[in-house]
Amino acid sequence: MGGDNAPAAVVEGAMRAIHETSQELEVVLVGQEAVVRDALDAHSAAADLPIHVQDAAEVITMADSPTAAVKAKRNSSIHVGLTAHKRGEVGAFISAGNTGAIMAASLFLLGRVNGVLRPSVPNIYPTIKGECVALDAGTNVDCKPEHLVQFARMGSIYSRLIFNNETPSVGLLNIGEEPGKGNEQVKAAFHLLTDTPGIHFYGNVEGRDVMHHTVDVVVCDGFIGNVMLKFGEGFVTAYPIMVKQTLARQDASPEVKQAMMQVIKTVTKRLHYEEYGGTPLLGVAGNVLIGHGSSSPRAFERLILAAVAAATQNLAHSIASVFDA
Amino acid sequence: MGGDNAPAAVVEGAMRAIHETSQELEVVLVGQEAVVRDALDAHSAAADLPIHVQDAAEVITMADSPTAAVKAKRNSSIHVGLTAHKRGEVGAFISAGNTGAIMAASLFLLGRVNGVLRPSVPNIYPTIKGECVALDAGTNVDCKPEHLVQFARMGSIYSRLIFNNETPSVGLLNIGEEPGKGNEQVKAAFHLLTDTPGIHFYGNVEGRDVMHHTVDVVVCDGFIGNVMLKFGEGFVTAYPIMVKQTLARQDASPEVKQAMMQVIKTVTKRLHYEEYGGTPLLGVAGNVLIGHGSSSPRAFERLILAAVAAATQNLAHSIASVFDA
Numbered sequence: 001m002g003g004d005n006a007p008a009a010v011v012e013g014a015m016r017a018i019h020e021t022s023q024e025l026e027v028v029l030v031g032q033e034a035v036v037r038d039a040l041d042a043h044s045a046a047a048d049l050p051i052h053v054q055d056a057a058e059v060i061t062m063a064d065s066p067t068a069a070v071k072a073k074r075n076s077s078i079h080v081g082l083t084a085h086k087r088g089e090v091g092a093f094i095s096a097g098n099t100g101a102i103m104a105a106s107l108f109l110l111g112r113v114n115g116v117l118r119p120s121v122p123n124i125y126p127t128i129k130g131e132c133v134a135l136d137a138g139t140n141v142d143c144k145p146e147h148l149v150q151f152a153r154m155g156s157i158y159s160r161l162i163f164n165n166e167t168p169s170v171g172l173l174n175i176g177e178e179p180g181k182g183n184e185q186v187k188a189a190f191h192l193l194t195d196t197p198g199i200h201f202y203g204n205v206e207g208r209d210v211m212h213h214t215v216d217v218v219v220c221d222g223f224i225g226n227v228m229l230k231f232g233e234g235f236v237t238a239y240p241i242m243v244k245q246t247l248a249r250q251d252a253s254p255e256v257k258q259a260m261m262q263v264i265k266t267v268t269k270r271l272h273y274e275e276y277g278g279t280p281l282l283g284v285a286g287n288v289l290i291g292h293g294s295s296s297p298r299a300f301e302r303l304i305l306a307a308v309a310a311a312t313q314n315l316a317h318s319i320a321s322v323f324d325a
Numbered sequence: 326m327g328g329d330n331a332p333a334a335v336v337e338g339a340m341r342a343i344h345e346t347s348q349e350l351e352v353v354l355v356g357q358e359a360v361v362r363d364a365l366d367a368h369s370a371a372a373d374l375p376i377h378v379q380d381a382a383e384v385i386t387m388a389d390s391p392t393a394a395v396k397a398k399r400n401s402s403i404h405v406g407l408t409a410h411k412r413g414e415v416g417a418f419i420s421a422g423n424t425g426a427i428m429a430a431s432l433f434l435l436g437r438v439n440g441v442l443r444p445s446v447p448n449i450y451p452t453i454k455g456e457c458v459a460l461d462a463g464t465n466v467d468c469k470p471e472h473l474v475q476f477a478r479m480g481s482i483y484s485r486l487i488f489n490n491e492t493p494s495v496g497l498l499n500i501g502e503e504p505g506k507g508n509e510q511v512k513a514a515f516h517l518l519t520d521t522p523g524i525h526f527y528g529n530v531e532g533r534d535v536m537h538h539t540v541d542v543v544v545c546d547g548f549i550g551n552v553m554l555k556f557g558e559g560f561v562t563a564y565p566i567m568v569k570q571t572l573a574r575q576d577a578s579p580e581v582k583q584a585m586m587q588v589i590k591t592v593t594k595r596l597h598y599e600e601y602g603g604t605p606l607l608g609v610a611g612n613v614l615i616g617h618g619s620s621s622p623r624a625f626e627r628l629i630l631a632a633v634a635a636a637t638q639n640l641a642h643s644i645a646s647v648f649d650a
Contacts, residue, residue: 128566128567206551207552208558211560224549231556238536241453242596250591255581267564
């Protein structure tokens with residue numbers, strides 16, 4: 001039921017993911033059964049696929065207060081789905097619904113991994129060479145230095161398991177490269193990270209290092225991570241406008257102009273969240289992934305495949321084996 | 326003497342600025358006289374232009390510690406130039422040298438405007454429609470809410486005087502639009518900004534609003550402003566690489582590919598600091614502008630013209646008339 005285009009986009013995404021993966025994938029669609037079945041019936045091919053429906057009578061909307069909804073709507077698709085995951089009936093849970101409610105319900109139903117102070121949602125940046133995991137992306141503000149250290153550890157595990165970086169490098173987002181730079185938070189975090197076993201601390205990195213993939217994991221306070229993520233989104237949409245403005249002032253041929261906008265469209269798509277589908281909720285005792293509210297079928301496909309990877313690699317268990325040792 | 330390409334780029338930039346402006350502009354080049362004269366002698370046309378040379382025996386390098394250099398090298402071009410400005414012999418001072426030393430010397434020689442807690446360097450973002458002034462861009466970290474309010478007031482004056490926005494709108498950089506969002510710093514700043522007379526407070530803005538010019542002035546802590554600025558720089562250089570990577574996978578003709586990279590080059594140039602030359606040091610008792618260390622002749626031209634605007638509009642005096650009232 002989650003996201004602007006549900007349930008149609010969820011159904012299409014599930015069908016695409018099943019076609020796409022080489023693994024044995026079964027998808028359980030959780031929601032108001034009649035509504036979900038209607039969406040499934042729109043695709044005759046869906047009947048032959050391993051797609052199941054689990055009824056959840058209530059719906060948490062984007063307007064609902066997360067904490068209130070988590071208490072009041074115990075039959076929502078978020079509750080029913082997370083409960084199924086907790087029981088081991090499904091290997092991972094995804095939703096493009098109310099992010100706050102997903103987080104609150106995950107904490108309520110699954111709980112934190114022992115030893116994790118604050119679960120964290122990273123952002124995955126598509127760089128000039130592979131993915132850069134930056135966390136926190138907005139769920140944690142006013143972080144203490146030790147929170148940043150935990151982000152470094154969780155981000156390293158995620159980068160290793162999902163992006164196959166055997167020894168992911170970790171950079172501390174700062175305003176200069178030299179040790180001693182920055183605000184009180186990162187100065188203290190720098191020293192802690194230097195002494196943290198099990199991670200590969202590169203040192204300070206700057207904003208420009210993110211898209212150039214200087215390191216595999218970038219650690220920052222969620223306030224900064226969120227500003228950077230949204231600044232990037234704004235840049236991705238502003239750039240094509242600037243290209244159009246430039247083309248309008250040049251007397252390029254219609255062919256060049258058309259070819260140009262086609263290339264920009266491809267680059268924009270590469271930079272778009274759709275390609276990554278969503279982000280994991282690191283540090284809860286389960287494999288939970290959160291999608292963008294405006295997720296398309298393509299985005300749901302990628303989100304489900306990311307969930308398959310998280311379940312196959314047993315992400316939550318890997319984090320627990322490091323933190324709860 | 327400041328910047329990687331000095332003094333040649335400074336001389337060329339001065340010549341270009343004098344040609345470009347419709348105002349009566351005289352440029353005083355401050356530095357080791359023999360070195361500067363050599364650079365001038367390389368241009369026969371320079372002899373007929375209103376360019377003067379003022380000797381400064383010492384040079385502050387990029388490696389010098391700002392506070393130490395300001396005390397030890399009293400005959401540096403930064404000292405001599407700022408002293409000339411203090412005496413009213415020149416209407417503004419520019420340098421592409423050691424930023425920390427320029428700031429320290431400005432505070433030492435010119436002092437702060439009465440009432441200004443912390444002088445601030447903004448960054449000027451070239452958006453899809455005109456310039457957005459974002460401050461602080463990195464000189465002030467661990468800001469208090471009242472510092473952000475002063476940035477809002479100084480940024481508004483700068484936007485009005487230099488970019489002709491009669492009533493510049495001010496946004497508080499945050500991780501959500503709703504009041505009550507954010508960390509402790511911005512929550513407190515939101516309330517203060519709501520009650521600040523003389524500015525046009527729009528409310529919270531997000532990272533994506535910067536390049537889309539939702540507001541004329543964006544206010545933030547210098548740590549965030551610096552990360553965002555450098556993330557943008559990284560994006561500007563990463564984007565053409567992604568376009569090239571995309572083109573390599575397509576079978577467009579070499580002519581079309583070349584035409585496309587030309588368009589990208591134009592957009593990159595528009596997004597480049599060169600077009601803005603540098604940024605003012607707001608809140609010191611003088612018109613001081615700081616250029617990028619790798620400034621080209623074009624960047625020096627723009628920097629000098631920005632200084633002409635600051636002197637013509639009497640930027641420092643305008644800030645003093647608001648703060649020292």
